[in-house]
């Protein structure tokens with residue numbers, strides 16, 4: 001199975017596996033050490049299978065109701081159609097409702113994840129209320145970037161959790177991390193203090209193709225075949241993106257990225273509360289996922 005990014009095949013010599021951490025065999029210091037050493041922590045199967053399945057099916061049902069997933073919708077196969085705009089006046093309202101599904105929130109903002117971040121931060125943690133649920137159909141991928149420009153306005157003590165709801169094989173666009181990128185001084189310099197919403201003349205996306213980026217820096221593109229319930233946790237300067245979903249069976253990739261921070265750090269009001277505005281203040285409507293599955297994405 002080929003790993004593709006923007007239509008280009010990633011040479012196998014550039015690819016390597018993400019290092020897996022066993023949560024049950026790691027103490028809090030081990031977790032902190034792994035995050036510092038690798039810039040990420042990759043955990044397998046940390047959410048109860050039934051809970052993940054329930055959330056996935058509740059989300060798929062909503063996508064089926066707007067005719068974007070074919071029947072049986074539990075398979076998650078993109079239909080190529082969409083009635084989203086015909087049935088809902090406001091894309092933001094639609095996606096906010098999908099993102100509010102109880103079975104989803106039980107996982108993203110439930111105790112299991114929160115406790116893991118409490119262990120990592122070594123102080124009580126809290127998950128952002130504004131979450132980035134992503135239903136990703138064929139031909140799409142997320143451009144390479146780091147998360148600092150989005151989430152560090154109030155505190156730098158923020159971590160991303162990329163949580164998996166479907167089988168994400170290499171052809172379904174898994175997340176990748178550029179090995180050791182959290183230690184690249186030029187990246188830190190360039191993105192420290194950068195705010196996507198304020199510094200409009202600058203982009204979060206790193207325009208160099210990940211293949212060239214990894215080659216020039218003599219490093220690797222790390223990824224994995226993810227399973228429902230797996231999670232990848234990483235810091236604000238870890239350069240990452242996703243491979244392209246080019247699966248022949250038209251199955252979508254369903255994942256959600258959630259941010260966590262210590263409870264006692266200042267909160268960015270854009271991401272907390274009943275009606276968070278998100279990065280630009282435009283709410284859930286600003287997300288690529290608010291677009292019908294058969295529509296192209298924007299680049300930030």
Ligand SMILES: O=C(O)CCC(=O)C(=O)O
Nearest residue numbers: 134142147160162242257
């Ligand atoms: O899932 C994706 O497409 C992108 C995820 C991402 O960039 C993130 O979690 O920060």
